[in-house]
Amino acid sequence: TNQFCDARIGYGDSGCGVSAAASSSKILIKGGTVVNAHHQEIADVFVEHGIIVDVKPNIKIGDDVTVLDATGKFVMPGGIDPHTHLAFDFMGTRTIDDFFSGQAAALAGGTTMHIDFAIPVGGSLIAGFEAYEERAEKSVMDYGFHMAVTKWDDTVSKEMEIMVNEKGINSFKFFMAYKGALMINDVLLLEGLKKCKSLGALAMVHAEHGDAVFEGQKRMIELGITGPEGHALSRPAVLEGEATARAIRLAAFVNTPLYVVHVMSIDAMEEIAKARKSGQKVIGEPIVAGLVLDDSGPWDPDFVTAAKYVMSPPIRAAGHGKALQAALSTGILQLVGTDHCVFNSTQKSLGIDDFRKIPNGVNGIEERMHLVWDTMVESGQISVSDYVRITSTESARIFNIYPRKGAILAGSDADIIILNPNSSFEISTSTHHSRTDTNVFEGRRGKGKVEVTIAGGRIVWINDELKVTPGSGKYVKMPPFSYLFAGIDKVDAMYFSSLKAPVKRAW
Ligand code: URP
Ligand code: ZN
Numbered sequence: 248t249n250q251f252c253d254a255r256i257g258y259g260d261s262g263c264g265v266s267a268a269a270s271s272s273k274i275l276i277k278g279g280t281v282v283n284a285h286h287q288e289i290a291d292v293f294v295e296h297g298i299i300v301d302v303k304p305n306i307k308i309g310d311d312v313t314v315l316d317a318t319g320k321f322v323m324p325g326g327i328d329p330h331t332h333l334a335f336d337f338m339g340t341r342t343i344d345d346f347f348s349g350q351a352a353a354l355a356g357g358t359t360m361h362i363d364f365a366i367p368v369g370g371s372l373i374a375g376f377e378a379y380e381e382r383a384e385k386s387v388m389d390y391g392f393h394m395a396v397t398k399w400d401d402t403v404s405k406e407m408e409i410m411v412n413e414k415g416i417n418s419f420k421f422f423m424a425y426k427g428a429l430m431i432n433d434v435l436l437l438e439g440l441k442k443c444k445s446l447g448a449l450a451m452v453h454a455e456h457g458d459a460v461f462e463g464q465k466r467m468i469e470l471g472i473t474g475p476e477g478h479a480l481s482r483p484a485v486l487e488g489e490a491t492a493r494a495i496r497l498a499a500f501v502n503t504p505l506y507v508v509h510v511m512s513i514d515a516m517e518e519i520a521k522a523r524k525s526g527q528k529v530i531g532e533p534i535v536a537g538l539v540l541d542d543s544g545p546w547d548p549d550f551v552t553a554a555k556y557v558m559s560p561p562i563r564a565a566g567h568g569k570a571l572q573a574a575l576s577t578g579i580l581q582l583v584g585t586d587h588c589v590f591n592s593t594q595k596s597l598g599i600d601d602f603r604k605i606p607n608g609v610n611g612i613e614e615r616m617h618l619v620w621d622t623m624v625e626s627g628q629i630s631v632s633d634y635v636r637i638t639s640t641e642s643a644r645i646f647n648i649y650p651r652k653g654a655i656l657a658g659s660d661a662d663i664i665i666l667n668p669n670s671s672f673e674i675s676t677s678t679h680h681s682r683t684d685t686n687v688f689e690g691r692r693g694k695g696k697v698e699v700t701i702a703g704g705r706i707v708w709i710n711d712e713l714k715v716t717p718g719s720g721k722y723v724k725m726p727p728f729s730y731l732f733a734g735i736d737k738v739d740a741m742y743f744s745s746l747k748a749p750v751k752r753a754w
């Protein structure tokens with residue numbers, strides 16, 4: 248065996264004795280309903296050399312083509328997960344899913360691209376980027392990076408320029424929580440927002456009041472609450488609402504777009520709604536765990552079961568998830584991520600005596616497409632086109648890689664899924680492809696099943712089997728100045744021209 252030989256994952260080229268994928272470089276998907284964010288129609292899709300070359304009814308082809316019948320099924324752009332943490336060193340350990348196992352899991356669930364968070368090493372963005380470049384060498388699907396900014400000086404400022412101008416990064420994340428580790432202060436956030444604006448890069452925030460969280464944690468420990476339930480109790484929604492509001496107002500002051508990651512509460516969502524209503528360019532990203540789970544998990548009497556739900560901001564009471572779904576269906580929130588950041592039971596047990604030491608994070612990269620389909624489309628809250636928009640197209644637009652990604656159009660990358668709305672899915676640790684030994688969605692079942700995933704023009708998931716090739720995934724450079732930056736300069740010009748000349752006062 249080699250390092251890639253996980254159970255349940257077949258290998259396209261070598262390793263584990265699994266035969267090569269039954270796919271030529273030409274694929275015809277026949278008779279399905281092709282769905283884009285703007286339009287849907289019954290059509291064939293012809294793929295060659297990793298690219299979609301034609302989308303129209305009744306495409307005629309030769310005989311060296313793999314034909315997939317999609318009659319009665321939906322043919323859609325593969326999912327783009329805008330928020331993951333693979334091979335992430337965090338809270339004294341490293342996430343158990345790396346760029347191989349996490350991506351393999353993603354493909355089995357219909358996600359064909361993800362954007363991970365590269366974290367600085369020793370405060371250096373360049374060192375951090377290089378470390379992630381190396382970790383991503385075994386990729387089996389396309390990926391991009393956001394970069395975190397965790398300290399501030401002239402070097403960091405210069406490195407941000409290098410990231411954008413040379414490395415294909417167009418978004419920077421600022422952690423307003425994780426005091427003593429990744430947390431930044433308001434001075435840094437202001438500097439960061441200004442720098443992002445000048446580079447045409449999107450500022451992203453993890454919005455919780457980190458100092459108050461620290462205080463809340465002390466409060467719980469003093470009360471003798473040391474178990475996983477103490478985690479959620481120590482960082483209530485009011486602290487998420489506060490930080491979301493603060494970040495939004497600072498972004499308004501600087502006049503630059505803002506992306507709020509993992510929106511978990513009504514409190515945060517309402518701040519985003521208010522800002523958007525006033526015309527501010529704020530994007531809100533709920534994650535699948537926040538949409539479908541409630542706050543009961545960490546109260547489970549079994550530590551391992553309770554600890555698997557521990558993430559930040561915490562999963563809130565059920566009313567929050569329902570409200571986030573509604574916000575998604577009406578455009579207040581724009582896209583769904585996962586924050587896939589998994590630690591196994593042994594790793595979670597680092598916090599057996601103290602919830603502050605439980606590595607934070609939940610799964611979702613494999614489950615997102617199915618759960619969003621079942622929760623949002625099957626429930627009647629959104630259309631199939633809207634599903635494509637919130638799981639794929641909007642990610643591609645925000646991170647400026649549309650229509651290469653996020654569309655079934657001639658010229659787009661052949662990242663495609665075939666979903667059967669009449670089939671069903673069931674989630675279980677015993678069948679999932681992630682390396683972790685728990686699943687926060689254990690036992691969930693629903694309608695709709697991704698039957699085929701095509702990534703980069705290869706059939707990588709079919710008949711419940713994965714056929715992936717380490718190294719086949721490509722790094723996708725993301726250019727700055729997305730549509731969110733359109734008009735920023737005009738607003739600035741109007742603001743400055745509206746300022747009156749300084750009053751001349753005599754002494
Ligand atoms: O608990 C979480 N969310 N872990 C991942 C790191 C982050 O804050 O996104
Ligand atoms: Zn050819």
Ligand code: ZN
Binds near residue numbers: 453508509559560
């Ligand atoms: Zn975060």
Ligand code: ZN
Binds near residue numbers: 330588
């Ligand atoms: Zn995250």
